[in-house]
Amino acid sequence: MVAARGAVRRGHFALSSGLHSDVYVQKFRVLEQPQDARRLGAAVAALFDSGFDVVASPAVGALLLGFTTALAANVRFIFAERVDGVMSFRRGFRLEPHERVLVVEDVVTTGGSAAEVVALLRLAGARIEGVGALIDRSGGPRAELGLGAPFRALLRLQADAWPPEVCPLCASGEPLEDPGSSRPSGKSLD
Template sequence: MVEEAIERTGVLKEGHFLLSSGRHSGKYMQCAALLQYPQDAGKAGEAIASLFKGEKIDVVVGPALGGVIIAHEVARALNVRCLFAERKDGKMELRRGFAIQPGERVLVVEDVVTTGGSVKEVIELLLPLGAVIAGVGAIVDRTGGKNPFAYPFRALTKIHIESYEPENCPLCQQGLPVHKPGSRTAK
């Protein structure tokens, strides 16, 4: 289901991109292209929720901006609360009156996981609040088979996209202009 929706909605972009990790790539996954369609977003949310069937989940948390819609759809499928963390002065925070109660089991959900940086920031925010991390879910796993978390990580699909350190980027060497498509500031 998700592979068809990714293709149909044009999630995979081609060009020369600066990733939030600071690396460069000739391809970029823009899951907002899929999530703009409520029916597709709902199906993706149900599918991620099914990956954690049998787990007790009290709340779903997504990092803003990429994880907000998919976290909401996963929470809807699980019939639990949905919160999102957002950056203020470069640091993830729960704002808008959001709160985690000690002992609540949290599923952290993101659209695309490459290095896991945003998810790790959310986890670092939640643990001191007494959250129990039940796992991490995503639409797309771009980790290359490496779980970057100390928790179960499950995604709807795995996609390998080559990336490069800027000094070794063949696209830079060709003189192609670089674009920064994501919401997170590159390192």
């Protein structure tokens, strides 16, 4: 479905993790049809059969997949967002101590945003059942990514990523594109 929707792009991209890559996944191409989003949310929920009471996602990229996962499991949905560069829960979201939470991400490269949400949830006393994702492009072992919770993804994508200072595409003068949602790009419909 990812390839069929034209969601995988090739070029030179700045990722929200700060890394550069020759592959970018425009996950909203996969999620733009409601029936597909609903099906993918149900598939993520099914990866965690131990059960959970709440789905939590980092804003902005994972909101839709997180919501459809919660919808499929018929549980509450909350999200964390950056305030002055720090991930936090706002908008009156509350957790009861020991609630079982599934963190849902869209595309995982380093696991940084998911780790921030996991840390927030632990501070609130939640029990992390796992981290689910649409795509794992971390290139590492699928076990935990250092999240301290089981990590499972619907699709694993092999894609190189480099710190900017050692990026071979930068060294060769390839123009850099910044298509992500974490930083404003000034672009509209493309």
